[in-house]
Amino acid sequence: MRMQHLTLLLMERMGLLLLITFILTRIPQFRYLLDRRPDWRTGLTFSLVFGLVSIGGTYAGVTITGDRVDSSFLVASLQPEEAMADSALIGVMVAGLLGGVAVGTGAGLISGIHAYSLGGITGVADAVSTPILGLLAGLVARFFAEERVIAPVKALFISVFAPILQMGVVLIVNESSPAAIHTVDLIGIPMVAANSVGVGILVAMIQAAMKEEERAAASETQRALHIAEMALPFLKQGLTFETAEAAASVLRRELRASAVAITDTKQILAHAGTGMMPGIQGTPIASELSRKAIQTGEIQIARTKEQIQPHHPAIGAAIIVPIRSGGQVAGLIKLYYPSVRQIRPVEEAFAQGLSKLISIQLDIAMAEQLRSLMKDAELKALQAQINPHFLFNTLNAIVTLIRIKPEAARRVTVQLGHYMRMNLTMTQAPLVPLYKELEHLHTYLGIVNIRFEDQLSVDCQCDPGLESVSIPPSTLQPLVENSIHHGFKGRTDKGDIHVELRRGADGVHIMVKDNGNGFPAEVLETLGAAPVTGGGSGSTGIGVYNVNRRLIHLFGPEARLRFSNPPEGGARIECTIPYQAEERRETKDESDDRRG
Template sequence: MTTLLILMLERVGILLIVVFLLSRMSSFRKIIDNEHGMKEKMLLIAVFGTFGIISNYTGIEIRGGEVSSQVWQTDVDLGSALANTRVLGVALGGLLGGPLVGLGVGMIAGLHRMTLGGFTAVACGVSTLLAGIVTGLIGKRFQKNEKNTPWRAVVIGIVMECVQMGIILMAARPFEDALTLVKVIAMPMILINGFGTLLFMLIIQSILQEEERTRALQTHKALYIADQTMPFFRQGLNAHSCREVAAIILKWTNADAISITNQHQVLAHVGTGADHHVAMKSVATQLTKNVLEQGRILKARSREEIQCFHQSCTLHAAIVLPLKVHGKTAGTLKLYFTNPNQMDQVEQELAEGLGKLFSTQLELAEAELQSKLLKDAEIKALQAQVHPHFLFNAINTISVLCRTDSEKARELLLKLSVFFRSNLQGARQMLIPLQKELEHVEAYLSLEQARFPDKYKVCLDIEPSIEKVLIPPFTLQPLVENAVRHAFLKSKTKRIGQVTVRAYEENDQMVLVTEDNGNGIDSDLLDILGKRTVDSAEGTGTALYNIRKRIEEIYGEEARFHIQSERDAGTKIVITLPLSHNQWGDQHAESLYRG
C-alpha cells in the first residue's frame, strides 16, 4: 500500500504541475474566473478531458494485488487493472463547469479508459461517466454557493472515488480479483484523490482571490484617479483642466504619455513625445481620428498603427478611448507606451474603466452647467425685463427724430432692435462672445445718448484679440446702465460725465473694467455691494449682486469681482475671468448660441 501511495502521489504531482502552469496563463484564468459560455465550456471539457487521459496513461498497473512499476500505460492485460487519478480530473471538471462539462469530461476519460483494457475497464469507464454526471449536477449549485470551500470539493471527490470502488465490486469479474484489487487500491486512491482535489481547489481559490485582489486594486486606483480628476473635469474639456488630468493619470498608471483631445485639437499631452505632440494643435494621428469617427476603443501595438507624423516618435503602443457626452464623442483619452509589452491586460482594463468614469464626469459637468443655467433663469429673466420708462423714452425720442432727422431715427430703431434681441438672447445663453455683449452696451448707449447728447461721454477700449472670448451675458451692460442712471444723478459738479469700458488680456486672464467719474459710492455701502442686495435711495444693488453671483457659479474661485469707489470721485468695477475656461466653453456655448 505504501508503494502504491508514493507512486500515486507522483502522478498527482504531474497533474498539479500542469495545473500550476495553466494557472499562469491568462486565458485559463479567465475561464475559471468568468461565467462560462459555450466556448468556455468546450475549453474546460478539453482541459479536464486531457487530465483524464493523462491520468489513464500514467496509471499504475495492478496484477493479482502486485504493483507494477511501468511508467506509461498504453495496453493493460486482461487480468490487470489500473490505479490512477482519473476521477480527480473528472470531478473537478464537473464542479467547475457544470453538467455539460461534467458529462463531456466523463465521456472522454471513461471511453479512453475502456480502450486501454483490463478486467475493470468497463466498470471504470461507467464509474467515470457517472462521476462526471453527478459532479456536474452538483457543480451547478456548487458554483452559486459562496459558502463552498475546498473541503467540500474534497468530500465530493472522496465520495466519487468510493462510488467507483463500489461499481468495480459490482461490475468487475471475477469478483475475487475485483475484491483483491479494491483492498489494494481503495485507500491509496481515496486518500490521494482527496489530497489532489484539495490542492487543486486551493490553486483555483488562489486564482480567484488573486483576480479579486487585482480587480479591487484596479477599482481603487480608478476611483482614486477619478476622485483626483473630478474637480478639473467639472470645468469641462479645456486646456487647463486636461493638462492637470493628464498629469494625474500619468502619475498613477504605467503609461509613458497621456494625451487628451476634443473633437478637433490636442488639449493636453504630458510625458514622452511632448516635443511634437503639442497641446492646442490639431489632432494629427490617424488612430485618434478613427476613434473620433467610430466612437469606439482602438489599440495599437506599433508606431505604424499609431500613424504619428513624426518619424522619430518613440511611442510604439497606444490605447485610445472615446470620451462620450450623452452618447456623442466629445473627445479622446490616449495612453501611450514606448514598449508594447507595457500595455498589458491590467492597463487596458484600467484605461477602459477610466474612460467610462471620465465620460460620466463630463456628463455630470454639463449637467451641472445646465443646472446653473436653470438656477440663473430667474435672474436672467429679471435682467431681460426692459424698464417701461426706458422703452417709452426711447420710443418718444425716436418719434421726435422722425420729424427732424429721419436717418437718425432709423438708426435708433435698429439699435432698439439690437437691444431687445440682446436681452432675449442673453436670457437663453449661459455664455456669449464679448463682441455680442459690447453690441448690447452700444445699443443701450446709443438710445440714452440720443436723449441726453451732452450729459456724458463713453469710451470703449477693447483688445481685438479677445472679442470672441466668452463671458456671461448681462455682465457689462448692467454696469454701464448703472453708471448712466446713478453715477451722474444730481451731480454736484457740472463736468461732463465720462464712462470708460476696457477689456484686455493679462496673465492668461481677461480683465473687464467699467469706470466712471460720477458721484461714487458711500463707504458704508461699498463693503456689501455685490455681496447682497441693499435698500438705498440710489438703488438696490441687484445688478451688481447678480453679476457677482453668476460669475462665481460659472468660474468658481478663478473669477474676481472688485469694486473701487470714492465719494464724488467716481467708481471703478474690475471683473477678472480665466481664459482657460473658454477652451471647452467655446464649443459648448457656440452650440447654445446657434440654438
C-alpha cells in the same frame, strides 16, 4: 499494510499533480480563462485543460497486479490483469464543478478515452464512468450557482462519492469477477481519499487565484480613480492640443503603457511615448477601430499591428477608450502596449472604469458650467430689468417740463441718460462697490424729485468705511422705488424714506423704512417668494422680487429680504449682505484696532 502503503503513495503522487496544477494557476493565460464569460470556445478550452490534468493524474497513478504494487511513472499500457490506482478524477470533478455540465462531460470524455487506451481491468469501466461523473458533477454544481467558485469543503464532500461510483462500474463491467473484487478492495479507499482531498485542494487553489484577481481588479479600480483625478483637471478644460498633451503625459506615466494618445472625434490631439513623431498632432483619425469606437461608444481592442494607426514596430496592441460628454462621444484615449498578451482582463476592466469615470466627471463639469452660465444669465437678466412705469413716467414728466421748465427738462434728460448708462454698466458684474450703488440711487432720486418736488424726503445714512464693500448692483434703488410707488399710493401727506447701511459682525445690514401704507397683511408672509400684484393699498412689485432672488442666488437663503410693518406704521425691508473674504479680514483688523 498494502492499503496504507498504497494510500500514502497515491497522496504523494497527488501532491506532485497538485504542484503542477498550482503552477498552472499562476500562468496569466489560465487566469484569463477563469475570468472569461462561458461560451463554446472557453468551454472547449476548459475541457481540454482539465482533461489533460486528469490524464496527468492517471500517469501519476500506481499500477496494481494482484497484490503487487508497481510505483513506476508514465505507464504506457496495462495488461488485462493489471489495474491503475490514480487521481484522474480530480481534473474531471473540478471541470464539472467549475465549468458545468458541458465542461465536465468533455473533460470526462478525454480522460475516459485515455484510460480506455491504457487497457487493464479498469480501462473499459473508466471510459464509461468518467464522462458520467463529469456530467453529474456539472449537474450538482447547479445547486451552487450563486457561488462563483464552490467552497473547497463542499467540493471535497461531493468528490467522495465519485470514486465509489467508479468502483461500482468496475464491478459491473467486469461482472464482479474475483480479480475485479480484489482490485476494488485494494484501491477503493486509497482512491476515495486521494481524489476527494485532491479536488478540495485544487478548488481552494483556484479560489485563491480568483480572489487574487479580484484584489488586483479592486487595486486597478482604485488606480483608475487616482489617474482620473490627475487627468481630469486638464480634460475638464476641454479637448484642446494643450490639455490633451498634458493629460496624455500623466496617463502614460501612471499607466506605464508604451504610449498614450488622445483624440477628439476627428483628429489626434496628443501622443506621448513610443511612436511619437513630429507633426502627429492634428493628423486625422485613420484607424477603423477608432472610428468604430466613436460611432458605437464602446471600447475596442486592437490585437494586431495592422489594426493600429500609426504603425510602429514596438507597438503590437491597443485599447481604444471612448470618453463621453453630454451623452455624446467627445474623444478617445488610446492605450498602446507591446503585445496583446499585455492586455489582460484587468487592463480591460481598468479601461472600462477609466472611461466611465472620466465621462461622468466631464458630464458633471459640463453641468456645473451650464448651471453657472444659467445663473449668470439669470442674474444679468434680473439686473438689466428696468421698471417700464418709471421710464414712461419720467418721459411724460420731461414732455411736460419742456413746455413750462425747459431747464428742468434738460437736467432730467441728462440725469436719465446717466441713470441708463450706469444701469447698463453695473449689470456687467455680479457685485459692485457700495459707493457706486449709492451713486446709482442718488441719480434715481434726482430724477424722481423733479416729479414729486417737496412731497418726498429720502434720508440715507451709511457707516464710514463701507464705501468699498461689495453688494449686488441695483439693490437699493428697487427697494426705495417700492416705497415711493406702492407705500405712498393714494397718500397726500409727505413721504419719508429712511435708508440705513450699518457695519455688522457678519456683514452689511441694510434697512429701508418708510411711513407709508405698509404691506398688506395677507401677503406679508409670502413677500419676495414670487411677484405679488394686486389692488388695494399697494403691492411688492417685480423689483423687490428680483432683488430677493439675486440675494439668495449669490449668498444663500440667509441673505433674503425680511419684510415687516413696524408698530409706528409704514413698512420696513431688511437684509444682511455677507462680507467677501478681503472685506471680512479688513473688518476684523478694524475691530482689533478699536480694541487696541
